[in-house]
Amino acid sequence: MEVALEGKKPDSIIREERPLVDKNVTYIENSVDMIDLNQRVVFTADGKKLAYDYIILATGSVPDPDSIAGLRAASLNFHTSTEDSLKIWDALQQFRKGHIVLGIAGVPHKCPPSPNEGTFLLDDYLRKSGKRDDAKITFVTPYPRPYPAEAMSKVVEPLFQKRGIDVVTFFNLESVDPTKKELYSLEGDTLSYDLLIMVPPHRGADVIIKSGLGDKDGWIPTDKYTMNVKGYDNAYAIGDCTDIPVSKTGVTAHLEAKVAANNIISSIENLGQTHKYTGRINCPFEMGSGKAAFVVGSYEKPVKEIHPSRIRHVMKRGFERIYWRSLTGNLDWLLDTYFGATDIVENSKPTVVSSK
Amino acid sequence: MQVPVAKPTTVVDSRGTMCPGPITDLFRAFRNSSIGDVIELWATDPAAKPDVQTWAKRSGNEVLAIIDENGYTKIQVRIVKKGTAR
Ligand SMILES: Cc1cc2nc3c(=O)[nH]c(=O)nc-3n(C[C@H](O)[C@H](O)[C@H](O)COP(=O)(O)OP(=O)(O)OC[C@H]3O[C@@H](n4cnc5c(N)ncnc54)[C@H](O)[C@@H]3O)c2cc1C
Numbered sequence A: 001m002e003v004a005l006e007g008k009k010p011d012s013i014i015r016e017e018r019p020l021v022d023k024n025v026t027y028i029e030n031s032v033d034m035i036d037l038n039q040r041v042v043f044t045a046d047g048k049k050l051a052y053d054y055i056i057l058a059t060g061s062v063p064d065p066d067s068i069a070g071l072r073a074a075s076l077n078f079h080t081s082t083e084d085s086l087k088i089w090d091a092l093q094q095f096r097k098g099h100i101v102l103g104i105a106g107v108p109h110k111c112p113p114s115p116n117e118g119t120f121l122l123d124d125y126l127r128k129s130g131k132r133d134d135a136k137i138t139f140v141t142p143y144p145r146p147y148p149a150e151a152m153s154k155v156v157e158p159l160f161q162k163r164g165i166d167v168v169t170f171f172n173l174e175s176v177d178p179t180k181k182e183l184y185s186l187e188g189d190t191l192s193y194d195l196l197i198m199v200p201p202h203r204g205a206d207v208i209i210k211s212g213l214g215d216k217d218g219w220i221p222t223d224k225y226t227m228n229v230k231g232y233d234n235a236y237a238i239g240d241c242t243d244i245p246v247s248k249t250g251v252t253a254h255l256e257a258k259v260a261a262n263n264i265i266s267s268i269e270n271l272g273q274t275h276k277y278t279g280r281i282n283c284p285f286e287m288g289s290g291k292a293a294f295v296v297g298s299y300e301k302p303v304k305e306i307h308p309s310r311i312r313h314v315m316k317r318g319f320e321r322i323y324w325r326s327l328t329g330n331l332d333w334l335l336d337t338y339f340g341a342t343d344i345v346e347n348s349k350p351t352v353v354s355s356k
Numbered sequence B: 001m002q003v004p005v006a007k008p009t010t011v012v013d014s015r016g017t018m019c020p021g022p023i024t025d026l027f028r029a030f031r032n033s034s035i036g037d038v039i040e041l042w043a044t045d046p047a048a049k050p051d052v053q054t055w056a057k058r059s060g061n062e063v064l065a066i067i068d069e070n071g072y073t074k075i076q077v078r079i080v081k082k083g084t085a086r
Helices: A002-006 A082-094 A114-128 A150-162 A206-210 A250-268 A310-326 A332-341 B021-031 B048-059
Strands: A032-036 A041-044 A049-051 A055-057 A061-063 A098-104 A135-140 A165-168 A173-177 A182-185 A190-192 A195-199 A202-204 A235-237 A273-276 A281-286 A292-297 A351-354 B010-013 B038-043 B062-068 B073-078
Touching (some): A002 A114, A032 A206, A114 A135, A114 A195, A235 A250, A250 A273, A250 A281, B021 B038, B021 B048, B038 B048, B048 B073
Parallel strands (some): A055 A235, A098 A195
Antiparallel strands (some): A061 A202, A173 A182, A281 A292
């Protein structure tokens, strides 16, 4: 998003994976062709067979612009790759005047705040570059309101209004005509555009679909508390690849990873403990003008209204600096402190049920 | 409390999911539906009822019944209008 709308260099957000992995982990760089949970084996693309006792699936989600007719040809987006994000930055440099439509082409998609965030950052860019007066911005969404959860929508709506951003709701994109530059919805509405930036609908990874482990969209049926793949004691799924009803974000992937890892430790060491994910979400939410909020909630407590502030923006950007170091788990004490301190919802610390 | 008026073509079980879970699940079913289909949404989230009603009104689809079961609500929607604005 920052590459697309702030002109950040892609190099600054990409790292080689191997050095980020803890040295006690054997890292195999290979593509997985098939996963057989019954036989407990993983087949790699180059024909190797890896047997396992426990497995954690973390195959992520795939933005799929081809699932909507005309979308790939018509729309730019900041979800498929940094190269595609750069295309938005280039298009904005060329843009002089007209109607920019930004929104959600289909659900689900990763990072629920990202379509709204993109709209705020687009407005910021146009203001800073002196082009805002010649641009009309429309945010388009299938949901009844600008942000799906009502509490945060109450924060977003007046800010969009203040910035002169139009909102079109209940627009489930059916197709796009790149020649006529028109969007058509399943609800029967038409919207024209000059520049189109739509977040594509996502699906599960190819390997999950090919291995027959997902539902019809490729999401893995997962126990929302224990993170077990349903029906398998020794298989877990975390992050974007699951079908559990929480946002697809890095923060949830992190919290779920700890639950899965602790349940595996408990099983190996016969501790008789079941660790449970509480559904805690904590999505950073850029709202323009150097301010940000967070979307915080859990299974038990719906999302609360949180207003943007400078300090939350600094926290978000600050975390980007320590993110890479946090991947080894060495900074978990810091992250745990953060999640504890921002525990504004009840019951949002991972819970442990002991049967001993 | 209403009684079911039609045999559902698709049942969407969104119980236990909070906003926007149920409406997201409904939209996924709507995308895969045909004219005449009846989608039956099961939801525990209280926002589901007003959200589905507003969506149906806006999109020209028909809420057939809203049934309060023990701890959740069943909402039946008949798809009478879908797409092709051109
Ligand atoms: C614009 C944007 C902004 C975002 N901002 C935030 C934010 O501020 N905070 C936040 O928490 N989240 C944010 N997210 C969401 C976050 O990036 C994802 O939710 C997160 O990366 C999910 O982690 P994951 O490990 O489940 O999947 P991924 O990070 O997608 O990793 C899955 C991995 O599996 C690999 N894989 C898949 N299939 C195979 C195979 N067959 N063989 C081998 N490897 C395979 C993939 O190559 C990939 O490396 C953002 C996302 C976007 C697009």
